[in-house]
Amino acid sequence: MRTVLALATTLAFACLDAPAAQARDVRCTVHEYRTTPLDGPCNFEPDGRDGSFTLSSRHTGAALYGDVVLISVTMISPGVAEVRGLTRGGANSRWGEARRSTQDRSCWTGSDFQVCARSP
Numbered sequence: 001m002r003t004v005l006a007l008a009t010t011l012a013f014a015c016l017d018a019p020a021a022q023a024r025d026v027r028c029t030v031h032e033y034r035t036t037p038l039d040g041p042c043n044f045e046p047d048g049r050d051g052s053f054t055l056s057s058r059h060t061g062a063a064l065y066g067d068v069v070l071i072s073v074t075m076i077s078p079g080v081a082e083v084r085g086l087t088r089g090g091a092n093s094r095w096g097e098a099r100r101s102t103q104d105r106s107c108w109t110g111s112d113f114q115v116c117a118r119s120p
Helices: 001-016
Strands: 024-032 035-044 053-057 068-079 080-087 092-101 107-109 113-118
Touching: 053 113, 092 113
Parallel strands: none
Antiparallel strands: 024 035, 024 113, 035 053, 053 068, 068 080, 080 092, 092 107, 107 113
């Protein structure tokens, strides 16, 4: 029992010491309904170790584009993600399922949108 408690304590402190994912500047492109409302710099923040990530404005509190403050790309299986957009008003809209592009691995393509995050 003492060994289990010591192991649990060690793991808990290891989690506290783990470095947080760092946001970094990338070039973001969003295509939706045959338009490109975003094509420029933004913050890319990894979310976990499965490839999920969040895109946001480089300026705290500013919109990424239009009314969209945040775009989240959450892995649901290898090469498949759930994409959502958060607006200034707090609406967390589901954009839908997206697949990783085979032509450009920095892009995720849904039925009527594409989200890309490229190193500058």
